[in-house]
Amino acid sequence: MTPGNLAIPSVSRQIILAKRPEGMPKESDFSMAEAPLPQLGAGQVLVRALYLSVDPYVRGRLTGQNSYVKGIQPGEVITGGVAGQVVESGDPRLAGGDIVEGILGWQEYAVAQAKNLRKVDPAAGPISTALYVLGMPGLTAYFGLLEICRPQAGETVVVSGAAGAVGSLVGQIAKIKRCRAIGVAGSDEKVRYLTGELGFDGAFNYKESSDYYGSLKELCPNGIDVYFDNVGGEITDAAVRLLNTRARIGVCGQISQYNLEEPQIGPRWLGQLIVKQARAEGFLVTQFADRHEDGYRHLATWLRQNRIQYREDIVEGLENAPRAFIGMLEGANIGKRLVKIAG
Amino acid sequence: MTPGNLAIPSVSRQIILAKRPEGMPKESDFSMAEAPLPQLGAGQVLVRALYLSVDPYVRGRLTGQNSYVKGIQPGEVITGGVAGQVVESGDPRLAGGDIVEGILGWQEYAVAQAKNLRKVDPAAGPISTALYVLGMPGLTAYFGLLEICRPQAGETVVVSGAAGAVGSLVGQIAKIKRCRAIGVAGSDEKVRYLTGELGFDGAFNYKESSDYYGSLKELCPNGIDVYFDNVGGEITDAAVRLLNTRARIGVCGQISQYNLEEPQIGPRWLGQLIVKQARAEGFLVTQFADRHEDGYRHLATWLRQNRIQYREDIVEGLENAPRAFIGMLEGANIGKRLVKIAG
Numbered sequence: 054m055t056p057g058n059l060a061i062p063s064v065s066r067q068i069i070l071a072k073r074p075e076g077m078p079k080e081s082d083f084s085m086a087e088a089p090l091p092q093l094g095a096g097q098v099l100v101r102a103l104y105l106s107v108d109p110y111v112r113g114r115l116t117g118q119n120s121y122v123k124g125i126q127p128g129e130v131i132t133g134g135v136a137g138q139v140v141e142s143g144d145p146r147l148a149g150g151d152i153v154e155g156i157l158g159w160q161e162y163a164v165a166q167a168k169n170l171r172k173v174d175p176a177a178g179p180i181s182t183a184l185y186v187l188g189m190p191g192l193t194a195y196f197g198l199l200e201i202c203r204p205q206a207g208e209t210v211v212v213s214g215a216a217g218a219v220g221s222l223v224g225q226i227a228k229i230k231r232c233r234a235i236g237v238a239g240s241d242e243k244v245r246y247l248t249g250e251l252g253f254d255g256a257f258n259y260k261e262s263s264d265y266y267g268s269l270k271e272l273c274p275n276g277i278d279v280y281f282d283n284v285g286g287e288i289t290d291a292a293v294r295l296l297n298t299r300a301r302i303g304v305c306g307q308i309s310q311y312n313l314e315e316p317q318i319g320p321r322w323l324g325q326l327i328v329k330q331a332r333a334e335g336f337l338v339t340q341f342a343d344r345h346e347d348g349y350r351h352l353a354t355w356l357r358q359n360r361i362q363y364r365e366d367i368v369e370g371l372e373n374a375p376r377a378f379i380g381m382l383e384g385a386n387i388g389k390r391l392v393k394i395a396g
Numbered sequence: 397m398t399p400g401n402l403a404i405p406s407v408s409r410q411i412i413l414a415k416r417p418e419g420m421p422k423e424s425d426f427s428m429a430e431a432p433l434p435q436l437g438a439g440q441v442l443v444r445a446l447y448l449s450v451d452p453y454v455r456g457r458l459t460g461q462n463s464y465v466k467g468i469q470p471g472e473v474i475t476g477g478v479a480g481q482v483v484e485s486g487d488p489r490l491a492g493g494d495i496v497e498g499i500l501g502w503q504e505y506a507v508a509q510a511k512n513l514r515k516v517d518p519a520a521g522p523i524s525t526a527l528y529v530l531g532m533p534g535l536t537a538y539f540g541l542l543e544i545c546r547p548q549a550g551e552t553v554v555v556s557g558a559a560g561a562v563g564s565l566v567g568q569i570a571k572i573k574r575c576r577a578i579g580v581a582g583s584d585e586k587v588r589y590l591t592g593e594l595g596f597d598g599a600f601n602y603k604e605s606s607d608y609y610g611s612l613k614e615l616c617p618n619g620i621d622v623y624f625d626n627v628g629g630e631i632t633d634a635a636v637r638l639l640n641t642r643a644r645i646g647v648c649g650q651i652s653q654y655n656l657e658e659p660q661i662g663p664r665w666l667g668q669l670i671v672k673q674a675r676a677e678g679f680l681v682t683q684f685a686d687r688h689e690d691g692y693r694h695l696a697t698w699l700r701q702n703r704i705q706y707r708e709d710i711v712e713g714l715e716n717a718p719r720a721f722i723g724m725l726e727g728a729n730i731g732k733r734l735v736k737i738a739g
Contacts, residue, residue, distance in 0.1 A: 334669065
């Protein structure tokens, strides 16, 4: 079941953790390695990576502390979502040539259990969308906004990290649900992208603002009903002060905190949740696993109807994955940052 | 409709705000005044106060900032729940001699709209319970724990301010729901009260602990599923570190913060809500107004069945209300602090 055009390799190049990053990761914290590929067992497939997703959550895995999953140890392959093509299959559910998506890590080839892979319909969109609108970031935006934050038509939805993979979708889904969508992002170009191409009702560049509260207040004259937080820190402090009664904070990410060696301190604002009768809820996309198909279906429909726009920020070559990852942590990307591995 | 034993007064003594407190209130921030009582209009009743409730939320009303309700201005009567007796009624729903409960303020007599008063069944318990187990603190514990925190049998419930009016009920309702109840309180006597009289599974005196996290961890070997927070600050920081997956924080009060002139700073921990997929939700008892009868019914049943124990800490005389209030803010009370006004 090997497609004729794909040779079966015996080794795979991979990016491993060289040493634990201190603060913002450096390229020297990663190194390239080569590993032999095991023989396929029953139920297994060999996948050739086409696109690799670099995601903020991976920063947490590099610390050596276990949180909701085990951390990555030095010498181990870096975690990452991959969209790839089946080269050889030992499982009847998949055939050579099929496009699949799964957590295969930063490597060119991977042997995986077929049951842990999702078969991707190439007709639904370009293969790379399996890592974005029709992948984990899409589901995160979909379930995080609709299930955790439950926006109602006419409400004001603020999203931080708004030009990133998840944030850019959150704002657009908020618009589909007839909310006012306001974005916080880190460059004027991102702000123009949000209000120009994506249809956000407003956005501001926090790097040019000395008063996050004032900037948000101007954009949210009726207060904030939903705050979808990808960033944390002072932007969140400001948003909390503008919450309306019964507001909801969906805590998706805290990228401002991920590269700190010590917890940052900030004003305590839990009392605000009382007076506003408001809620802050953290979530992981995995908690909606039994409803992912629902999410994919809605996202695919909106994509087909042109109600969701997206931009990819593609870096070429596995060897550039560390640089792509670090840049994403620094906010260099607009839309989804991906690494093109092959194809 | 005046009961024979009650004379109709023309003036009422009352406690007014003399000046806005800075930090912990002082007795000199309050003063005694005398105000003429208006003629009863249709639908109104004249109530003689028997017991006055002094509650933490009142501290917020003294700041001059409006939060969910308007703040108290200098010269105005201090807000407070009162259980009292109807002296004269201009409304067919109430008759002289009836026992009622309502927000009548720190004064000996008040004229109020009958529709804003709750008629109390004297058979359900001593009159003072209308301000405690069968009153606002009871409903706060009931709905805050059961509706906001949704404890499941076998889960660990931690409550801060555990020996206070709300906290002492939260732990007992947690036990009724077959949870493990752990209290945090501010004296060894309170700890003995919680574990001895109220049936808490464990408690610690935070004033004698140099390591809140360690103290909590020892009492919660299986982590924390529900944290009912009356206090905030460093106790909350410690509890957050012990949250289990899908834990719930009910944010009821933040008494450690109420007397601060500037927001306290502390470690940012919103990221913990993500990895634990946990939720922090603030609430006010008023949001459950349409279900209060349900709450009263359950609380009355548990009280009758002796499944809820309670202790009152009664200060005599309206003139001592400021002192009673300040002591409550300082944690002097075990159980509900009340001021006996008459009767």
